[in-house]
Amino acid sequence: MTEQAAAKLLKVLEKTVSNNPEDQKQALDYLAAAGTENFSIFVQCLSLILRTQQCQSFVRQAAGLQLKNALAAKDIETKHMYLQRWLSLPVNERTEVKGNVLATLGTEPSRPSIAAQCVSAIACAELPTGLWPDVIGILMTNVTNVASGEMLKESSLETLGYVCQDIEAKVLEQQANDILTAIVHGMRKEETSIHVRLAATNALLNSLEFTKRNFSNEQERNIIMQVACETTQSNDLKVKVAALQGLSRIVSLYYGYMDAYMANALFPITIQAIKSEESEVAMQGMEFWSTVAEVEIDLAMEAEEAEEKTQAPENTSRHYMKGACQHLCPILLENMAKHDDDDDDDDWSTSKAAGVCVMLMAQCVGDTILENVMPFLHHIASNDWKYKEAAILAFASVLDGPDRSKLLPLIQQAMPALIDSMQHPKVQVRDTVAFALGRVIESCPDIVNDVSVLESFLPALSTGLTQEPRVAANVCWALVSLVKTAYESATAKGTDASGQPETFNLSQVFGPMITELIKVTDRTDGNQSNLRIAAYEALMELINNSPKDCYSVVQNTTLLMLKKLEQILNMEAAATSANDKAQLLDLQALLCATLQSVVRKMRAEDLPRAGEHIMNGLLQIMARTAVSGLTRNVMEEALIAVSTLIETLGKGFAPYMESLKPYLLRGLGNHEESQVCGAAVGVVTDLCRALEKDIVPHLDQIVELLLGSLQSPRLNRDVKVQIISSFGDIALAIEDQFERYVEVVMRVLGEAQTAAYVSNPDDLDQIDYVDSLRDAILSTYTGIFQGSRPADETNAECVAKARQAISRFAGPMCEMITKCCEMEPVPPSESLMSTASGLIGDLVVLYGSEILPLLNNDKVNNMLNRGRKGKTSKARSVAGWASKEIRKAMNKGQQGQTVDFSFKS
Template sequence: MEQELIGILEKTLSPDQNELKAATEFLEQAAKADLVAFLRTLSDILKARAANPIVRVAAGLQLKNQIAWKDPAKKDIFTQKWFAIPEEARQIIKTNVLEALGTEGQRPSTAAQCVAHIAIIELPRGVWPRLIPDLVDNVCKEGVPDSLKAACLESIGYICQDIQPAVLAEVSNSILTAIVNGMRLPDENIRLAAVNALLNSLEFTQNNFAVESERNVIMTVTCEATTSNNTQVRVVALQCLVRIISLYYEYMEVYMASALLPITLEAMNSDTSELVLQGIEFWSTVCETELDLAINASEAAELERPALADQSRYYAKGALKYVLPIVLETLTKQDECDEDEWTPAKGAGVCLSLFAECTEDAIVEYVVPFVTQNIGNGDWRYREAAVMAFGSILEGPSNEKLKPMMDEALPVLMNLMSDTSIQVRDTTAWTLGRICEYSDVTSNSEVLTALLNAFCVSLSDEPSVAANVCWALKSLSFAAYMAVQTSDEESIEPDAYPLSPFFHVLMQKLLWTTERADGAQSNLRGSAYEAIMDLASHSAKDCHVAVQETMLVILDRLRQVLSLGGQVDTQPDHQQVVDVQANLCAALQVILRKLQPDEIDTIGDAVMTALLQLLSTTRSHRGVQEDAIMAVASFIDVSSAKFTKYIEAFVPFLLLGLQAVNSPQVNSVSVGIVGDLCRAVGDKVQPYADALMTELLKNLASQEVHRNVKPQIFSVFGDMALALGVRFSNYLQAVFTVLHQASMAQIEGTDPEMREYLNALRIGCLETYSGLVQGMKGENNNVGVHSGEGNPLMELGNTILPPLSEFLKIIALDLGVSDECVCTALGLMGDISSSFGAPALPVLETHPIPLLLQRGKTSKSKKTRTMTSWVMKSMKKAKTTATSNGV
């Protein structure tokens, strides 16, 4: 088998597409036929020093791909697949990949990747305990070949990159020792592997950074690495400093002036783009960290909590006079064709914005002279840099400081919209959009008219310029809408607003822009449709006719695209049709929500006919399918119970969406639509409930379904229960089983993503319980505390209160629970007390459940505090009612 497999692996690198396809299919079949033999043979080839190096790499990649997951949701599947291999075979594979370390003759090491991916599976389960000590020994021992030291450090780096820090807690010191030793060795390959490993292990070194002597060692070797003759080592060392300032900001004061400032200034002044970018990134990270600290301090003061231990040292403000001149000069080093590439000039623009947010008024004195001196420069690079600098500092400084400058800059910037340089016009359009966000340009009708005229002319400009004009119009439409709002609720539509006189012309010009032949460039067509959507959603009542006309144009265009059928031959044209379909559906989705019920009655059949036709022809285009389903969601929302006439035709497509487990977005949107449908049509969903519940339960049981979809499903169970009332009892047993399992879920460690998932899962479970209680209560509005046996609501209470009590206790004791989860739990407590009355109070008053009320009282969320007050009144009312009834 080995020789045959070597021949196949050679063909995986063939330029002949037929050979490549045949080789890929062979490898897939070999893995399915006998995975154990396949992996063993691959590992044999990987360690065979006499084999073709390219074939060894191919073998390693195939081995890695069989055990490595890209989608976190599939982690359990790959783990189970690996442990299904007999232990003896696993040991042989592990021995082979370890023996391959340091023998490949090239970097990155494929064997190191294989070692790491096996380790990521085994180490969390206490398997392969000798791996890390052996890797560390190879790095630290005398006489070990440099190639093996480098490969072992690569393995350590890959492991640290993807494993939870807690798994390596006991060996973190030895890992750090190996890394520091590697960074001190003269061989540049070892130093590069070591500094990469340090970058990936910094989150594990919290205890080391807390000890001054150990912190000094780490900072010394890292700063020394920034002076290496190897550019890659210098870049990664700077990346380490970026990560260190983010993780260990509080310890950096002693190093800032003496080391970090000069090192990063030197990097920013370098002729090497990679070094410049890391120097800029360092100061961007300083600003981001200090902004976070400012927010935390503000929240603590607002809630009258003690000052936090971590406080800003104001490094950004102190470094302004050193860093800003270099950042501003870097803005002038643009490339003419760098639209998609991340360049130092682009990094400088982001850095400047962060400095403005962080240092507020202090930045103005450094930037304004640069703008004044260069806005009229004969070199387009300096003109564009001046405009970029001005646009980048608009968020941060006070309005008092900026308003006079913005008023003075507007005429100059409008003139620059006709500059000879595309780059200048492009950046000017962006800057005008920023001004629309932060200055009340809509209050001056003369300025507004001039600005809109400039925008309308520039919608015919180069695609990149026109796309930025579309973005500026989005900012302007929102600003104009908010300027006339008299309450905090955006949903209150004003009678008129500043854009009313221009609205029809703007819509016509944007619709024309979407039809430009070059609309695919710079995402112009998508940007124009987004502007149309924003303009429609932020429009006044006197613009309603124009919104209606736009709706009809969108609907007519959708029909035209559908009429093309299979007439599109080339792939670019086909992709363009797909993009247009997605944009039209998105526009339809937004504009539908602006229409009145009588208008929905008029065009409802046409809208649903087009959307159903689109769904029937675009199953292979997941993006369009998602947008079409979301457009239906908007239609359901505005048509409400009237959607009943379309359910039968739509449900088959909804079921297909629920079955699209390999397309998380479509699957997720489809799950959400089931809830929308239940809320809109109520018990009219009953004829389709069996099919919908079957697919929802299948999704919960499937390992293929994306993890984040599952909390949504529990929320939808609540909607279904509320819609069906007692009829939901057909599904109670199945739902209770999965509900209880999910509500008892716990997570290990403090991974933020897992914590977020657990909170979402709990919220979904709580919403299911609420739906059940409210659904049953809806069928029994006259239920009181004396209701006897046979009452569905009371029977439900007897079934769910014990497990629900355990669930609420878990939430009450969890200090990491989100405020939203607390609020949802309180809402359920209120539903229980108002539905079951006094018999439920002993459950709600059992320790530690009342802790939820204490959290609710002190929440910074007004919604949660209001919910707490309602729950307490509900419980008090239940007690009073019971007492008055002699219970």
């Protein structure tokens, strides 16, 4: 049976590379159906074809690819489904497949090994559950056995690398010795095969996460470091680069152990690398020191935090970067001048890597950087454009780190030369000058108050906006820095009740700046260097940071944006090529984002009239998107713009509900594009807050779609958290009318409570997700509570009625609160503590001592104590209030009828 199926599958696999598109389609359709109809036979046949050396190479590769894709997936839910499907196979069938893929290692004529990926996929599925415990040992033996051939050793090391990359570190900790034995054996200088050494070096890079125990053992650490350092001296470029990458990863993970190796090994190796004529090698040497700087910057921040708490820091800096600064700077600065005339702006290069390293060094060593860089800055006046550009970049790179008082004289001295350089014939120089001007403003914001500087600064930026896209894009960024800084400076001097300053230093040129940026958005080359995006982002920031005396410009900008929107919609209708349509969709998204800024800035009295035009434009965009089926991020931005309009118009948005509703419902049902669905859920939340009970006529369809979205396997889980939270907003908005949805929502909350637990305390993503899910559940309970609370808290009958109504939910609420108060395995975030504390206080205020048996326990009290000492004022104040209410209830011993706190549908 299997052999017959394999023979048929073999012919299908041959057609996957056919020149006939129809043959390819039929083959792929057959493969998809075969994997679904009989997964067991499918994977057995694929593994058999993969193993059979008599099959053509491309067919074996195709079989291996199909097998790997049937076992592994990036999407979390699909990955889980594939895992369960594989583990549900009988043991003998899984054993057969594993035997076939293992036997394939070393027999493939091509690189890289597809069998290695298949073995890794199965190992990653089985090892976490304790299955296939001998696979690591088998792979190690393949590498260390003197009888093993080059291809077997190489593919086995590739497999180990894949496994180390894709599996949770803790799963492999017990087998770290076997893995490192294989890797070290493959990396030895005695190994004659470059392919084996490269596979071993890449595997080392992936294995470092779970070798902490080995690094804590001096003898083992010395062996690893010796072989890692020796491998950097390989004559093969790929091996050398991979080994240097490994050193960067080692210093990142095990910085505290590097004292014994830094001076005698790591420093000379990396200095030699930076001096290399091979750019890939030089950049990895720079990456090592950039990593050292990043680690030491983090350690400095930890030390400051520890000092604030009068504690000793857990880890201390060895200040390697400060010691290396004087030796590194001259080499890095020379590298910054290594340009080719045709350097592409988007390409990562030696000069850019050197600039980043100098920038991180400046942040790390502070004032020390200046004495090492100052001699190089005289090249700003050089006639050699490469050195001129490098000196300007070096100047920009050291502006974040040293004391501002020491930077200001340097900036004042350099500014005239920088501004003159905006006329330099080389685009690379002008591009770097534009970047440097933005850095100057960020580093020394006081410069915006110097009128003489602005008089020369602003014309230079205006000129830059008309230059090449890469220059103009950096000028847009510089303008953003300038306007933000000017606005913050004006705000610091005083604002009115709206929080806006009356004027700022750029008011006279604000209108022309907006006009110039709008011109940039119309440039025919605006798609290069992300210029059009940069211009729109600058427009948004200018509007967001505009003072009151620039309001007329904001009004005019609204009209201009609406006209541009109309033009783009007409252009889209006439566009024929996919590329043109894609660009126009991107433009629509940018315009929607700009309209969001405009709406937020408009005055209340102008909004109704402008809002109608804005809403009509947004509806046109959504209508076009619905018809064409092409959304990119247009629908998301349009819905976010609608949300902004709802926030500002409040109940005045009601006339647009019927027009909006079809597109809102479409967005809520869009499970393929989670961002669109999430934006639609955000609109629902804003509608509830704005319209309150006026939203009721539209809710049945909305709630039905929200519930359906929660069941969708395709929808991102973070959007599902957002949906759960939205039920609280609905309950708060419609109050007693939420009764029609209570039963189903309580069932949803119950299911969510069951899922809201941390199974792996080392998985930071899972911790954040569970915390946000719990916060959403409690927020919804809070919304239900607030929506059901007594309308008149002085009316005893009204209060009694509310107490009885809410009592149905109080039990599940308290159960969830207690769960959220648990400190193990991970304590709740401050946001979650605030939400939990608020609900605790609400319940105690309403029920007094009657609720205390459910809430007055060690878990709740410990959480409230932690909240009262929290970092955020909200956590402290809400936890303090809840604790106070509990004490009042305990002291008062409020009398009243006993309430049944169990949920009844």
